Every structure is written in C-alpha cells, then in structure tokens.
Amino acid sequence: MTEHNEIILAIETSCDETAAAVVQGGTELLSNVVATQMDIHQKFGGVVPEVASRHHIEQMTAVLEQAMDEADVTFDDIDAVAVTQGPGLVGALLVGVNAAKAVAYAHDLPLIGVHHIAGHIYANRLQQPFEFPLLSLVVSGGHTELIYMNEHGDYQLIGETRDDAAGEAYDKVAKALELPYPGGPQIDQLAQSGEDTYQFPRSYLEEGSYDFSFSGLKTAVINKLHQKRQKNEPIDRENVAASFQASVIDVLVNKTYQAALEHNVKQLIVAGGVSANQSLRARLQEKFEGSGIELYIPPLYLCTDNAAMIGAAASIQYHQGDFAGLDLNANPGLMME
Amino acid sequence: MNVLAIDTSNQPMSVAVLKEGILAAELTINMKRNHSIQVMPAVDYVMNQADLKPKDLQLIAIAEGPGSYTGLRIGMSSAKSLAWSLDIPIVALSSLKVLAAQVTDQHKLIAPFFDARRGNVYAGLYERTNTGIETIQFDRNVEMTDWLKTLKEMNRDVIITSSTSHQFTDEIYDTLGKNVRLIDSVLQYPKASMLAYLAMSEEPISVHALAPQYHRMVEAESKWLEKRQKER
Numbered sequence A: 001m002t003e004h005n006e007i008i009l010a011i012e013t014s015c016d017e018t019a020a021a022v023v024q025g026g027t028e029l030l031s032n033v034v035a036t037q038m039d040i041h042q043k044f045g046g047v048v049p050e051v052a053s054r055h056h057i058e059q060m061t062a063v064l065e066q067a068m069d070e071a072d073v074t075f076d077d078i079d080a081v082a083v084t085q086g087p088g089l090v091g092a093l094l095v096g097v098n099a100a101k102a103v104a105y106a107h108d109l110p111l112i113g114v115h116h117i118a119g120h121i122y123a124n125r126l127q128q129p130f131e132f133p134l135l136s137l138v139v140s141g142g143h144t145e146l147i148y149m150n151e152h153g154d155y156q157l158i159g160e161t162r163d164d165a166a167g168e169a170y171d172k173v174a175k176a177l178e179l180p181y182p183g184g185p186q187i188d189q190l191a192q193s194g195e196d197t198y199q200f201p202r203s204y205l206e207e208g209s210y211d212f213s214f215s216g217l218k219t220a221v222i223n224k225l226h227q228k229r230q231k232n233e234p235i236d237r238e239n240v241a242a243s244f245q246a247s248v249i250d251v252l253v254n255k256t257y258q259a260a261l262e263h264n265v266k267q268l269i270v271a272g273g274v275s276a277n278q279s280l281r282a283r284l285q286e287k288f289e290g291s292g293i294e295l296y297i298p299p300l301y302l303c304t305d306n307a308a309m310i311g312a313a314a315s316i317q318y319h320q321g322d323f324a325g326l327d328l329n330a331n332p333g334l335m336m337e
Numbered sequence B: 001m002n003v004l005a006i007d008t009s010n011q012p013m014s015v016a017v018l019k020e021g022i023l024a025a026e027l028t029i030n031m032k033r034n035h036s037i038q039v040m041p042a043v044d045y046v047m048n049q050a051d052l053k054p055k056d057l058q059l060i061a062i063a064e065g066p067g068s069y070t071g072l073r074i075g076m077s078s079a080k081s082l083a084w085s086l087d088i089p090i091v092a093l094s095s096l097k098v099l100a101a102q103v104t105d106q107h108k109l110i111a112p113f114f115d116a117r118r119g120n121v122y123a124g125l126y127e128r129t130n131t132g133i134e135t136i137q138f139d140r141n142v143e144m145t146d147w148l149k150t151l152k153e154m155n156r157d158v159i160i161t162s163s164t165s166h167q168f169t170d171e172i173y174d175t176l177g178k179n180v181r182l183i184d185s186v187l188q189y190p191k192a193s194m195l196a197y198l199a200m201s202e203e204p205i206s207v208h209a210l211a212p213q214y215h216r217m218v219e220a221e222s223k224w225l226e227k228r229q230k231e232r
C-alpha cells in the first residue's frame, strides 16, 4: 500500500448521530454508517444532550462494526483512526473520542482529532477535488461561517454569526410556528408554497463585514406571530415561512457572493445541514452562474453529520503527521486554527 | 487469564491488569481529574508495567455503574471499544459490588453507596459468604433516609462503605446505632484489581448491547412520560 491511499476509520458523535465510516485516500468512501436519533429527540422538541449521550454509548461499537464490514476491511487494512474532537455536545463527543482512543491503542494505530467543521468542508472532497483558493459557507444548527482556504488544512475564518446560527434561527421560528422538530426542513417545505409578503429585516451588519446575525430576524418573526395571535388575526404560515427564509437566504447568498468575489476564489463549497435547504441551493446556483466560480454543494447524505467527512478531513492531517496522543480529549468549544 | 479492568464510575479512577490471573499492575487516582484525558494513558501505563500488548488480553472488565453519567460513559466507551476491536469477551459489574467486595467480613450485611445529591444515594446490599460476594438487594437510586430505614428493618449488623464524599455520617449512626460500622478509609476506594478478579468468574456479555447502569431516567424522558400518562 502506498502512502497516498491510506485507509482511515472515522468516528463522529458530536450531536445526535452515531456515525462511523471508512475512507480511503481522503476521497474514496468505502463505507458510511449513520445511526440517527432524530425520532428519539423529536418528542422532546430538540436534542437532549444526556439522551443523545446514552444512545451513542449503546450504538457505538455496533456502528463501528457495520462500517468495517461494509467497507470489507480488517484492522490490518486500517492506517489510522480519526474522530471528531469538537465542537459539539461534550457528553456526546466523549463517547466517540474514547472509542477512537481505545481502538487506536488496541491496534497501535495513529489517532487523529478532527474539527467538526473541517469535516463538513471536506465532505465535498469525497465528490470532487479542491481547487485553491476556495471559500466555504458552513451552515448548520450550530454554525454559520465563511471559511477561506489557501491550501489543504489551512482554515481562515472570515465571517461568522454573532448570535444564532442559521439552523438555530430556523428551529426557533419553526417552534414559534408550532412545527415539529427539526424545523428547518419543515420551513423550507412550507416556504415553497408561500411568498415573501412580510418583508422581515435583512441584517447585513456594518459595511464590509462578513459576519452574520439572525437573532433580530428571529425576534421580528416571533413578535409578528405574537401580534397576530393577540389580535386574533389569521396567520398564513406559508407566507411567514417564505418571508423568514427569504431574509435568511438573501443575507447568506449576498454575503457569500461578496466574499467570494473579494477573495478571488476558484470554488465555493457549501457545507453543513442547512445546505440541504432547497431554496438556498437554488439561490446560490442562480447567483454563482456565470461568475466563473465553481459552486459545489454535497449530496444530502454528506450535508448532515456523518463520519465520512471526518475521515476525509483526517486524510490531510494524516499526511501532515498531525496526530493526537492517548490523552486526546473532547473539546466542545474547539476553535479552528 | 490476562484481564484489563477499568473503573471510572466516580471521582476515583482505577485501572488494573492481571497477568495469568494475578495482579501485575494497578493505578488508582483519587484526585479530581478528567477521566477522559487520563484513562487510556493509565491503561497504557499498567499494560507496559505488565509487559503485555493489547493482543495479549483475554478479558475486559468494566464497572458499569451506578456513578457519574459522564464518568461511566468514558470507561464504558473505552472498554467496549477495546473488547470489540480486540474481539475478546467483556464483563460488566456493579460499581457498588466492587466496593462491597473489598470488605472481607463474612456474614454481615455490606451496604456500599455513592452520593447521588439532594439527599439521594445509589445503594445496594451485599454479603460475603463462603462462596464469594452475594447480592442481597439490587442497586437502586433511593433517598438515604429511606435506605437507612430499610437497613434498620433488616435488624442485622451492617458495614457501610462509600467512595464518594457525603454528609450522611450522623444520620447513619442515628438510625442504625450500634449495629453499624463505617468502613476504614483504606478500604473505601474502588480497586480495579478487585473488579478484574470478580470478572474472571462471571459470564461475559454481548459487547454491542452493553450500556452503563445509570439507575435514573433522564429528566426530559421522565417528564415526557408523565405528560403522556396525564393525557391518557
């Protein structure tokens, strides 16, 4: 086996998916197993960290075994073990981190601690090669970030949310509309048959900033709903959803486009759970068409949390010799360097 | 038999390895440390001291709880992943039973407990007989006042042991009087070597199905159940 097609066993347990995958050479998916807890947390209206942790510990080794079986590999084939180190829910991360350490120790394999967002970005590399410089828009329940990359493994944060993540705003507005958890896909669905009649504010912040802010918008929507309910006026949920979504997407798309132009990037990569959003996909495609910048959005199964993306990101660290010791810990607030 | 045992149920962390059934190395730390950082380096340390490689192991023993939820999962995730990836059997034992087994007195009730906050404890009842340590009452989460009443009603000599700090000493003597003895502090910390010894005579359990014994439902779940029952 050459140095360049290393096989990595990867683990991801940062939130409510217990996931393991086997990835070869950072680009080839040999297996990708995700045990989701979605329906378990649905009844609580959101992810309950202790419940998530309890499910992770019950699923972990079975998911690992399935990933190895589906990839048709044994530990003799594996060159390294990678795991999401953070950010995420600490109790959830700990299950994956300690599983990864034990497997690495048992088979004397190098251990790689991966940043969850690096994983989301590198999910795209399982689909097509990166061309630098590139810009990545990461949108999920916990993140709204613009990350500029000059080369592999080099992450420069050029913009981030100052309050709520985009996905978080979706969930809160969905709750106010009494939609079941998770709210994002529900709002996207409703918005398809509504119109932007409410004209909620678009928060662009100060000139030249690539930061985001969604809490003002969220409050505007919730206040509007409250007013309507008090006055006993009918609420057109489709239009509320469409108006809210239009505001979020306008800001996301315009800021991302500006940043991409200013930084002269060759590619725009979209990552994270919210990149499953149909309207966001359509608007980005529209905006970047003819711009000379290649737009990549991963297929749905690579947008949401999975371990394949962790294995893809870990491949870069593997070749850089960026390994962790057995004292690797979960870091719920891990920063990107 | 070469056995690796791990206990991270509470503040004390203990890791031990038996080589051909005999204690080779043990490491116990009773400081407020992060088990997640410490446990695998500790495993590596005792294994090196025992001149054993992971593939030399034949059994993993894990303290399954009760205890701190996070602590239990750190140990359990490490132990399950070791056993699964080395393809060797795993045995899970009550963390309280391990504590009880360190008391050598025979034919007396042994009542280990861990503080579970707000007047509650995780407690179980054991007895050492000629054949070993037997479970008299299963582990549970209970109010200490009620637990002490239960012990008093048994009207027997009882030895109480706990590896967690607690404020129950006066209450224990007030309720149980001359029938009770609190264990010497030298015996009150869990030793993974004891866990390893006990594990050798237990039936292994399927590794995938193994989960910590929390003895307490998650609050969100009990609230949800309550709400559902009211709606019916």
Ligand SMILES: [Zn+2]
Pocket (backbone or CB within 6 Å): A116, A120, A140, A272, A273, A304, A305
């Ligand atoms: Zn994510």
